[in-house]
Amino acid sequence: MAAVLQLSQVTKAYGALRALDGIDISLPDNAYISLLGPSGSGKTILLRVIAGFEAPDSGSILFKGERVEAVPPHRRNIGFVFQNFALFPHLSVAGNIAFGLENRELNPITDSAVVRARVKDIVALVGLTGLEDRGVAQISGGQRQRVALARTLITEPSLVLLDEPLGALDANLRTRMRAELRAIRERCGVTFLHVTGSETEALAMGDTVLVLDRGRIAQADDADTVYNRPRSAAVARFLNCYNLFEGQLSKDDFISPVGRFPLQGQKADVRGQPAYAIRYDRISVRPLAAPVTAEEVRIEGTFIADEYSGAAINSFFSLDDGRVIEVESHLSQAAPQTCVPHGRYALVWKRQNALVYA
Numbered sequence: 400m401a402a403v404l405q406l407s408q409v410t411k412a413y414g415a416l417r418a419l420d421g422i423d424i425s426l427p428d429n430a431y432i433s434l435l436g437p438s439g440s441g442k443t444i445l446l447r448v449i450a451g452f453e454a455p456d457s458g459s460i461l462f463k464g465e466r467v468e469a470v471p472p473h474r475r476n477i478g479f480v481f482q483n484f485a486l487f488p489h490l491s492v493a494g495n496i497a498f499g500l501e502n503r504e505l506n507p508i509t510d511s512a513v514v515r516a517r518v519k520d521i522v523a524l525v526g527l528t529g530l531e532d533r534g535v536a537q538i539s540g541g542q543r544q545r546v547a548l549a550r551t552l553i554t555e556p557s558l559v560l561l562d563e564p565l566g567a568l569d570a571n572l573r574t575r576m577r578a579e580l581r582a583i584r585e586r587c588g589v590t591f592l593h594v595t596g597s598e599t600e601a602l603a604m605g606d607t608v609l610v611l612d613r614g615r616i617a618q619a620d621d622a623d624t625v626y627n628r629p630r631s632a633a634v635a636r637f638l639n640c641y642n643l644f645e646g647q648l649s650k651d652d653f654i655s656p657v658g659r660f661p662l663q664g665q666k667a668d669v670r671g672q673p674a675y676a677i678r679y680d681r682i683s684v685r686p687l688a689a690p691v692t693a694e695e696v697r698i699e700g701t702f703i704a705d706e707y708s709g710a711a712i713n714s715f716f717s718l719d720d721g722r723v724i725e726v727e728s729h730l731s732q733a734a735p736q737t738c739v740p741h742g743r744y745a746l747v748w749k750r751q752n753a754l755v756y757a
């Protein structure tokens with residue numbers, strides 16, 4: 400697949416802080432890419448460097464095969480959708496959308512009939528037909544989000560950068576707009592690079608998920624691989640669905656502060672602090688006396704609380720060293736064990752489901 404954007408060894412420092420520390424990425428044409436990272440990992444700086452609002456200290460940026468480090472933002476043909484939408488409050492929906500086309504640096508369009516026709520098409524594409532003449536204060540948050548997107552898409556960019564585009568919306572609308580954004584992108588065939596601090600959003604939306612950790616790309620894979628095979632303990636931690644234990648590796652076991660976890664072929668070269676990860680939904684809760692098989696790992700915990708989230712229940716248990724571990728039971732699979740407060744339970748998982756890092 401052709402790459403629309405390629406970054407090689409891009410760095411950006413502020414004093415001693417290496418905000419971008421040797422970024423290598425290649426974004427395919429016609430794809431939805433999520434960029435996930437914790438606060439301060441460099442997501443916004445990376446978008447700003449790609450858009451041209453900040454210059455990198457070193458490294459190269461190729462956009463459609465051409466070096467663009469010296470090209471100013473308005474000549475890059477890269478769209479940018481800001482979290483707060485940055486709409487013009489005195490203009491209508493159509494006026495905001497037309498603005499991008501009439502005022503773009505490359506080939507501005509001044510023929511009002513052409514502008515009207517293009518606005519009509521793009522309004523239909525983002526699902527705003529009928530609202531063209533409304534003021535942007537008279538539409539909902541989700542509709543404002545679409546206006547911001549339409550204003551960018553009408554300029555026919557080859558890449559659209561979206562900085563936390565759903566961050567200003569309430570939780571229900573955010574979930575609905577995920578599907579909308581994906582559908583709009585598919586209709587226009589442009590690559591979207593969507594920055595988010597939410598792992599669920601990144602995994603739900605991206606064909607590819609880039610994970611940023613302290614200015615470096617920690618993983619670049621499809622969502623399924625990131626979710627099932629995070630490449631490092633740091634990535635597993637950001638995903639917010641793995642329990643992590645630090646400890647030591649012996650030949651056949653991971654020695655954690657709460658006991659030995661027998662391994663099943665997992666090997667890791669010991670270079671750093673070893674870590675053991677088990678996904679929340681890979682753990683089952685059983686009565687203390689329930690039997691375990693040779694393939695299973697068992698620890699004990701004291702039940703603290705449950706949290707219902709529609710399709711699943713997340714249960715929290717404290718272990719003997721004081722840490723809390725989380726268990727997720729999907730309600731579609733089986734009725735979960737009902738736990739009594741302060742009760743002791745066995746927490747069991749299959750050896751093969753654990754991931755080991757070092």
Ligand SMILES: Nc1ncnc2c1ncn2[C@@H]1O[C@H](COP(=O)(O)OP(=O)(O)OP(=O)(O)O)[C@@H](O)[C@H]1O
Pocket residue numbers: 413416418436437438439440441442443444445596
């Ligand atoms: N102009 C600046 N001067 C100095 N340091 C900066 C500047 N801009 C950003 N930084 C630092 O660079 C690092 C990366 O910032 P960035 O805004 O890209 O993080 P982020 O991943 O977008 O975080 P968040 O999710 O909180 O928005 C942070 O430590 C930030 O404090």
